[in-house]
Each structure stands twice: as structure tokens, then as C-alpha cells.
Amino acid sequence: MLPWVVRRTRLPLLSLRCVDCRSESATAGEGRFRVNANGKLLDVWLLVRCVSCDRTSKLTVHERAPVRCFDPAELDGYHANDPELVASRLLDPLLARRNRFTLDWKGAWRLDTPSAWLDEGWPVQLEVVFEDPVPVRPERLVAQGLGLSRNEVLRRIKCDIPLRRPTSAGFTFTVMAGEPARPAGC
Numbered sequence: 244m245l246p247w248v249v250r251r252t253r254l255p256l257l258s259l260r261c262v263d264c265r266s267e268s269a270t271a272g273e274g275r276f277r278v279n280a281n282g283k284l285l286d287v288w289l290l291v292r293c294v295s296c297d298r299t300s301k302l303t304v305h306e307r308a309p310v311r312c313f314d315p316a317e318l319d320g321y322h323a324n325d326p327e328l329v330a331s332r333l334l335d336p337l338l339a340r341r342n343r344f345t346l347d348w349k350g351a352w353r354l355d356t357p358s359a360w361l362d363e364g365w366p367v368q369l370e371v372v373f374e375d376p377v378p379v380r381p382e383r384l385v386a387q388g389l390g391l392s393r394n395e396v397l398r399r400i401k402c403d404i405p406l407r408r409p410t411s412a413g414f415t416f417t418v419m420a421g422e423p424a425r426p427a428g429c
């Protein structure tokens with residue numbers, strides 16, 4: 244059976260306090276780097292913008308790093324604002340820690356579920372894979388994917404990982420049969 248897939252639909256926002264207006268939300272927009280050469284050392288920043296007042300902040304990606312340490316393709320990516328590179332840097336937990344922000348994934352991802360799973364007999368085993376590191380609560384994800392209430396999820400799902408703790412690592416779960424089906428026509 245095909246796995247369910249969690250993938251991002253756009254770049255997440257950043258929960259990052261603005262020094263001007265105290266808003267706590269910033270966006271990387273389309274994604275723009277700034278590269279500054281200082282002799283043989285490079286600084287690379289990712290630019291983000293406060294969503295309230297538009298103030299631009301610089302997130303440190305590399306600080307005084309020797310030019311020779313850069314893969315030429317990576318360096319080209321920084322100069323060209325390569326969208327893949329923007330995403331990979333923004334989603335890198337190291338960048339978040341160093342620059343003290345968290346990612347706000349609200350509305351920035353979706354769950355793709357292949358259809359027709361209901362034709363199978365019970366119990367059904369399903370797999371969830373993450374194309375992007377979106378932290379989700381398994382109980383919410385499963386409820387959404389199966390169209391069940393959260394209570395029903397807790398009753399009918401067997402899973403090796405805690406259903407209530409957010410994860411962004413793939414997992415499998417088993418759906419047990421629900422209430423006995425009513426005879427047709429009732």
C-alpha cells in the first residue's frame with residue numbers, strides 16, 4: 244500500500260521577535276541570501292522580514308568561513324538564491340538554534356493520502372513518510388487522514404510511537420476495525 248506523505252507547500256514562517264515592533268512572526272519570502280567577502284573569509288546570511296513592519300533581519304548561515312571550505316556549487320547557490328538551498332538552510336535545526344527562532348508550520352504543509360484504502364480488510368497497516376521535517380502530532384495526522392475523531396484514533400490505532408508527541412520522523416501504524424458495520428439498508 245502506498246504511504247501517506249507529509250510535504251511542505253511553501254516555506255514556513257519564523258517565530259522570531261522583531262526588535263522594532265515586537266511582532267513575533269517573520270518570513271523568508273521567496274528566499275534571499277547575502278554574501279559578504281572579507282579577504283578569504285565569507286559571511287553568508289539568510290534575509291528574513293518582519294511580517295508586521297517589514298524590518299529585515301539577517302540570520303547567520305556562515306560566519307567568517309574560509310572560502311576554500313565552500314563547495315563551488317553551494318557558493319553559486321548562495322549567490323543565485325537557489326530555492327532548494329534556501330529551504331535546506333531555513334529548515335536546518337542548526338540555523339534555528341544559532342539564530343534563536345522556531346519554525347511556524349501552520350498552513351505551510353499538507354498530507355497526501357492515496358485513496359481507496361478502505362477496500363482492504365481490517366486491520367490495515369499504513370506508513371507515513373516525511374518529505375520535509377514538519378513536526379506533527381500523529382493523532383492529529385491520522386485523524387485528518389482517516390476522517391476519524393481523535394477519540395476514535397486513540398481507540399483504533401496501534402502505533403509504536405507516542406501518538407500525542409509531535410514527530411517529523413516516519414512511522415507506521417495499524418488501524419483496527421471500528422464498530423461492527425450495520426447490515427446494508429439500516
Ligand SMILES: [Zn+2]
Pocket residue numbers: 261262263264265266293294295296297298
Ligand atoms: Zn517588526
